[in-house]
Amino acid sequence: MGEHEHSHGHGHDHAGHSHGATADSDRRWLAGALAVIVAFLLAEVVAGLVAGSLALLSDAAHMLTDAASLVLALWAIRLAARPAEGRMTYGWKRAEILSAQANGLTLLGLSIWLTYEAVRRLIHPPEVTGGLVLATALAGIVVNVLASWMINRANRTSLNVEGAYQHILNDLFAFIATAVAGLIIMFTGFDRADGIATLIVVVLMVKAGVGLVRASGRIFLEAAPAYLDPIEIGREMAEVDSVVEVHDLHIWEITSGTPSLSAHILVAPGADSQAVRAAVAGMLADTHHIDHSVLQVDYTDHEECPDTEHDHIPHCQDAHGPVHRKSIATN
Structure with a gap:
């Protein structure tokens, strides 16, 4: 007669304790980044409306999704910390992957809207106040460098945290492109630089969004991790x-x-x-x-x-x- 033997990994208590400590640290860093982002978001909306800058308003819209992604990531971390019980035999850990996929889809959806608006402004460029655009963009670079540093301190091996990080990092690139556009408008009067800067940001957003959707999709489809053959x-x-x-x-x-x-x-x-x-x-x-x-x-x-x-x-x-x-x- 044959004999059945089953093996299960051990050390779950230790791993659970470590995961809990990591989750607490992640929550603190993400909450700090959220506070910084929301404060600047409100100021940027006002500046974008006054300057008539699509690049600034697109950055503000992106920062709104940044804030939403951080809120979603914090919520997913809380869910994932719940113990496995009842019908949820794996617990709620996959909520973090849902959050990462939502962040990726949000980036892709936002890139479609920004592409439409950028092309429209390239065809009919409005008057843009280059000085205000530049000043706001430089302040945005500082804010996003700080927020990116805070999230980078969290556990980026988590796809959930990585999704939030990609949002903030793309916003940093957006502000850099916007600052360059502001300089060009100030010195040359070339208002179409605003739309071109937006399209550059769109390319970065699509790349990050596709990466997040692909990585989360592999997990949902029960595929082996990319690093295991x-x-x-x-x-x-x-x-x-x-x-x-x-x-x-x-x-x-x-x-x-x-x-x-x-x-x-x-x-x-x-x-x-x-x-x-x-x-x-x-x-x-x-x-x-x-x-x-x-x-x-x-x-x-x-x-x-x-x-x-x-x-x-x-x-x-x-x-x-x-x-x-x-x-x-x-x-």
């Missing part, structure tokens, strides 16, 4: 002593930076299945930093895996994905 990991697992075959290998993330793995492992009859399980779990943790692994270990003659002729090695029928077997040395 399932084929290579499957081969390494199959090379562990006494392992005959590895299949039904799945690697995914519940939230950014927390890879999980499950697999069915067949071992040779007479092997110590507990020792094999421990060896595979240890390799995954040490080599790939996968601390949460669920491993079903059975002998090759297990009743759920009837012998089938496939290179003379038995395996489960209808395995999900590739089947990994130990390489055989030849003379």
